[in-house]
Amino acid sequence: MSMGSHMVVIAMIRRVTEFSPFVGIAVESETYFGVYNVFSKHITLNHVGVGIHLKTNIGRGEIIRNITISNVYMVNVHKGIKIAGDVVDHPNENYNRNALPVIKHVRITNVWGKKVQKADLIIGLKNSPFTNICLSNINLRNEKFNRFK
Numbered sequence: 001m002s003m004g005s006h007m008v009v010i011a012m013i014r015r016v017t018e019f020s021p022f023v024g025i026a027v028e029s030e031t032y033f034g035v036y037n038v039f040s041k042h043i044t045l046n047h048v049g050v051g052i053h054l055k056t057n058i059g060r061g062e063i064i065r066n067i068t069i070s071n072v073y074m075v076n077v078h079k080g081i082k083i084a085g086d087v088v089d090h091p092n093e094n095y096n097r098n099a100l101p102v103i104k105h106v107r108i109t110n111v112w113g114k115k116v117q118k119a120d121l122i123i124g125l126k127n128s129p130f131t132n133i134c135l136s137n138i139n140l141r142n143e144k145f146n147r148f149k
Helices: none
Strands: 011-019 023-028 035-055 063-084 102-123 131-140
Touching: 023 063, 035 102, 063 131
Parallel strands: 011 035, 023 035, 035 063, 063 102, 102 131
Antiparallel strands: none
């Protein structure tokens, strides 16, 4: 749905089980109009590289806004939550090196995990700080695998 010069996106993702060596839930600003209004809940992630990943960088797109992720259970995950402004890949060399992305109004709640090697990582951008990020009720554990249990 398009309204004037901005695009309105509403995505609802529910009750998904994911097995992937890459990312369980990924939101990235590679789109021209940005990403808005994403709701994801009741997700199970097993054996993924990154459980929840919001990513952008200078020149990658406009905005990531109004993202709600809740009730996520993850097992055997390398990184639990990663919000990064340092993603270095670009589709080609003609990207706008002055375009600053925006990440705001992100809510990640009720996330549980076991055998998570690294809990979270947030890397912002100096000239475009991430704002209104809420992490609530996050419980990620790095329990070592014991074959005798």
